[in-house]
Amino acid sequence: MRACESTGHRCGRRLGSLLSLVMLAMLFAALAWGCLTGGAPSSGLGQSVDAALHDSGVESRVTAVLLNYRAYDTLLECFVLFLGVVVVWSLRPYRPQHPDPPIGSILASLVRFLIPLMVLVGGYLLWAGSNQAGGAFQAGAILGGAGVLLLLASSPLLHVLPKVLLPGAICLGPLFFLVVAVGAMVLGGVFLGYRRETAAIVIVVLEAVAAGAIGLSLAALFRGSRPEETSSAQARTDALTQEEGQE
Amino acid sequence: MIRLLLQGDCWLILPVILPLLGALLSFLLKKQPRLPGVLGALVTFFASAALAWKLVSHGGGRYYLGGWQPPLGISLRADGPAVLMVLMTAVTGLAVSVYAGGYFQSRINKRGEEQRHLAQERSFWPLWLLLWAALNGMFLSADIFNMYVTLELVALSSVGLTALSGKPASQVAAMRYLLVSLLGSLSFLLGVAFLYKVHGSLDLLAIGAALSLAPAVVMAMVLISVGLMLKTALFPFHFWLPPAHANALAPVSAILSGLVINGAWYLFFRFWQGVLPLVGEGAATLLAVLGGVAIVWGAYQAFCQQRLKMLVAYSTVAQIGYLFIIFPLMEMGPEQGAAAVFYFVISHSCAKAAMFLAAGTLFLQVGHDRISDLDGVRQVLPKTTFAFALGGLSLMGLPPTGGFIAKYMYLSQAVSQERWWLVAVIVAGSCLAAVYICRAVAHILSPRLVAVAGPVVVAASMEWSALALALVAMLLGFVGPLVLHLIEVAG
Amino acid sequence: MIFSPGHVYGLTGLLLFIVGLAGLILCAQLLRKILAVNIMASGVFLFLVTIAHGNGVLIDPVPHAMVLTGIVVSVSSTAVALALAGRVQDMAHCRDLLKKKARGEG
Numbered sequence: 001m002r003a004c005e006s007t008g009h010r011c012g013r014r015l016g017s018l019l020s021l022v023m024l025a026m027l028f029a030a031l032a033w034g035c036l037t038g039g040a041p042s043s044g045l046g047q048s049v050d051a052a053l054h055d056s057g058v059e060s061r062v063t064a065v066l067l068n069y070r071a072y073d074t075l076l077e078c079f080v081l082f083l084g085v086v087v088v089w090s091l092r093p094y095r096p097q098h099p100d101p102p103i104g105s106i107l108a109s110l111v112r113f114l115i116p117l118m119v120l121v122g123g124y125l126l127w128a129g130s131n132q133a134g135g136a137f138q139a140g141a142i143l144g145g146a147g148v149l150l151l152l153a154s155s156p157l158l159h160v161l162p163k164v165l166l167p168g169a170i171c172l173g174p175l176f177f178l179v180v181a182v183g184a185m186v187l188g189g190v191f192l193g194y195r196r197e198t199a200a201i202v203i204v205v206l207e208a209v210a211a212g213a214i215g216l217s218l219a220a221l222f223r224g225s226r227p228e229e230t231s232s233a234q235a236r237t238d239a240l241t242q243e244e245g246q247e
Numbered sequence: 248m249i250r251l252l253l254q255g256d257c258w259l260i261l262p263v264i265l266p267l268l269g270a271l272l273s274f275l276l277k278k279q280p281r282l283p284g285v286l287g288a289l290v291t292f293f294a295s296a297a298l299a300w301k302l303v304s305h306g307g308g309r310y311y312l313g314g315w316q317p318p319l320g321i322s323l324r325a326d327g328p329a330v331l332m333v334l335m336t337a338v339t340g341l342a343v344s345v346y347a348g349g350y351f352q353s354r355i356n357k358r359g360e361e362q363r364h365l366a367q368e369r370s371f372w373p374l375w376l377l378l379w380a381a382l383n384g385m386f387l388s389a390d391i392f393n394m395y396v397t398l399e400l401v402a403l404s405s406v407g408l409t410a411l412s413g414k415p416a417s418q419v420a421a422m423r424y425l426l427v428s429l430l431g432s433l434s435f436l437l438g439v440a441f442l443y444k445v446h447g448s449l450d451l452l453a454i455g456a457a458l459s460l461a462p463a464v465v466m467a468m469v470l471i472s473v474g475l476m477l478k479t480a481l482f483p484f485h486f487w488l489p490p491a492h493a494n495a496l497a498p499v500s501a502i503l504s505g506l507v508i509n510g511a512w513y514l515f516f517r518f519w520q521g522v523l524p525l526v527g528e529g530a531a532t533l534l535a536v537l538g539g540v541a542i543v544w545g546a547y548q549a550f551c552q553q554r555l556k557m558l559v560a561y562s563t564v565a566q567i568g569y570l571f572i573i574f575p576l577m578e579m580g581p582e583q584g585a586a587a588v589f590y591f592v593i594s595h596s597c598a599k600a601a602m603f604l605a606a607g608t609l610f611l612q613v614g615h616d617r618i619s620d621l622d623g624v625r626q627v628l629p630k631t632t633f634a635f636a637l638g639g640l641s642l643m644g645l646p647p648t649g650g651f652i653a654k655y656m657y658l659s660q661a662v663s664q665e666r667w668w669l670v671a672v673i674v675a676g677s678c679l680a681a682v683y684i685c686r687a688v689a690h691i692l693s694p695r696l697v698a699v700a701g702p703v704v705v706a707a708s709m710e711w712s713a714l715a716l717a718l719v720a721m722l723l724g725f726v727g728p729l730v731l732h733l734i735e736v737a738g
Numbered sequence: 739m740i741f742s743p744g745h746v747y748g749l750t751g752l753l754l755f756i757v758g759l760a761g762l763i764l765c766a767q768l769l770r771k772i773l774a775v776n777i778m779a780s781g782v783f784l785f786l787v788t789i790a791h792g793n794g795v796l797i798d799p800v801p802h803a804m805v806l807t808g809i810v811v812s813v814s815s816t817a818v819a820l821a822l823a824g825r826v827q828d829m830a831h832c833r834d835l836l837k838k839k840a841r842g843e844g
Contacts, residue, residue: 042447
């Protein structure tokens with residue numbers, strides 16, 4: 001009897017997934033129809049970006065869009081990263097069920113070799129961003145990778161930044177961006193409106209700070225919970241017992 | 248600086264940057280997060296009120312960020328509906344912030360687990376202020392990609408707030424909420440990509456002016472609508488809402504039900520406002536049918552609930568329906584329809600937030616929220632029970648509340664356009680709301696003294712802020728012309 | 739309708755979106771759902787990059803900037819999703835432990 005039921009259940013589920021696959025295929029067909037028909041696509045904003053490039057302070061078109069024309073998006077995006085760290089730190093203390101494996105000597109020496117190289121590449125990408133592919137995000141990603149490596153190897157270099165200063169360091173990127181934006185408003189009257197003469201230097205400094213903040217936030221996100229909080233499995237179980245009692 | 252403030256344009260950006268600043272400060276001052284938190288809320292409230300005053304005295308306008316005109320740059324737009332939403336967020340947000348201060352203090356005082364409650368408060372303020380900034384940014388934005396970024400900010404901070412309580416049920420609910428939200432955001436983003444492909448611009452006004460029914464535009468509208476319907480929790484996408492809203496901390500429930508839902512719906516409304524003349528009767532009727540089913544189904548579910556917060560959460564599912572039945576009515580009279588639905592949104596926001604705050608106070612005092620065991624609680628918390636009942640009156644649509652004015656405007660529209668089935672849905676929804684609210688109110692107002700024991704542990708600010716919000720919901724029944732005047736200001 | 743090589747990339751992006759959607763709906767495990775959302779995001783980004791090439795004459799940098807912003811947003815939300823999934827799993831684990839304990843003592 002039970003076997004019969006479970007077969008029926010499985011059949012029902014298979015039918016359900018088949019049905020949803022058919023629906024998804026139809027959705028794809030509709031999307032493809034929307035993508036392929038409808039004549040020539042618009043030429044986009046390439047020309048207007050080029051026309052204003054002279055006033056933007058940088059030569060790279062993508063950087064000009066990110067840090068000048070649409071800098072407000074980038075400002076909010078720095079806050080998205082910051083928000084990610086706040087949310088991850090707000091979750092209850094957590095310890096993975098499988099402890100990390102011991103650190104081998106190969107990893108330790110590889111880290112010693114790779115970290116300076118990664119910082120160098122990050123710096124280069126940052127610099128290159130002003131006139132070709134590259135910029136704060138690419139540099140930040142590399143720096144974030146370096147942070148992840150340091151965390152994996154539990155490197156002593158991590159103690160360069162004391163844990164007390166970590167929240168401040170995480171805030172620094174969005175705060176600096178906000179201060180620059182408001183400063184431009186106080187001096188020039190428009191939020192995020194840099195003057196043409198100073199735009200180049202403002203963008204380079206912004207990019208450097210943003211790259212650092214992105215790298216740090218990425219490493220913090222990889223680490224998971226707030227650094228100062230350590231909890232034993234016992235304490236967690238106790239807390240959970242109490243909550244279950246309350247419910 | 249003063250000259251700059253008087254010149255006026257920067258009023259538009261202040262409701263976004265002030266809470267961002269407050270969030271950073273309350274994150275940095277982790278020993279005393281409440282001080283920058285409440286201060287940030289207060290400053291944001293005044294900035295929003297100033298924006299509304301500016302709008303009424305000088306008319307709407309656009310603000311070009313960085314001085315770059317669209318389509319190259321991003322612009323903010325202030326018109327009646329946008330500023331009304333910012334103002335609504337400010338009023339509800341200020342009350343919730345005052346409530347939250349007392350709430351966390353009471354919890355820290357009450358039980359032994361000080362550390363856990365301190366940690367909750369430490370995360371609450373930055374998350375809430377970031378959410379507030381993102382909502383204001385969303386209401387004021389005129390750029391569709393910027394809307395996507397603010398949508399993500401809203402989604403992530405709401406998920407963080409939902410998970411804050413740490414209860415197992417809330418973690419599972421937050422996980423589901425996050426996945427649904429991400430699906431909605433990605434669908435929205437793909438729609439934005441389609442629109443950009445066709446129009447070569449991200450400015451909503453420019454796109455709206457050139458809109459056609461090309462296949463790519465149709466797909467874009469479908470993707471954007473479905474994504475936003477997921478986030479608004481319109482039936483049948485409502486499944487994630489009740490557990491997420493009911494298992495969160497009390498101020499968080501009020502924020503989610505009173506404000507966050509309206510954010511996603513507002514974007515939906517903005518997109519549909521432009522296309523509505525093109526799509527014809529069918530699509531608008533489909534939305535209204537979904538809304539009608541939501542009203543009936545949500546009310547039925549609310550009636551079946553055993554827990555007070557679940558009841559209020561399902562009532563949100565029902566009330567969301569009203570936000571969507573307006574679309575067929577808007578074809579004939581766009582202005583009147585918009586006025587009615589925005590009136591509904593603001594009165595629902597105040598009433599629902601007041602009810603969730605009151606329910607949270609009851610929960611904290613009694614230690615549970617089983618409706619059948621809440622008899623006689625009014626003798627301990629008279630102001631809170633009054634606030635709950637008053638909020639309920641507004642949901643039912645009884646005079647002299649804001650809910651009554653909104654439903655009256657709905658009904659007069661529906662009658663004058665002879666859409667009798669909508670009249671039936673609105674009347675039935677109000678009757679059903681009366682049934683489930685009376686069921687809860689009958690218990691908390693009953694003269695019997697059963698469960699309540701012990702001294703009052705809740706802070707006075709919790710009781711007063713809930714009552715103030717409920718009174719605002721009632722006051723909206725008297726200031727109709729003022730609000731309607733604000734809605735009609737053009738951008 | 740003219741079918742150009744550029745369309746292949748666009749269609750691939752849309753296909754990735756659908757594949758991710760299928761994974762999100764049909765997979766039961768949380769980790770797979772999170773991966774599925776990431777696949778969907780990649781599909782949208784590929785589609786955006788295709789748009790940047792538009793008519794192929796002048797490359798439009800705005801979709802590139804949108805993709806960069808989108809990637810950072812997606813990284814942030816993925817991190818939150820993974821952290822939350824860890825908590826959910828952790829709690830299920832704790833609950834099992836509690837049940838075992840209760841059974842052992844009872």
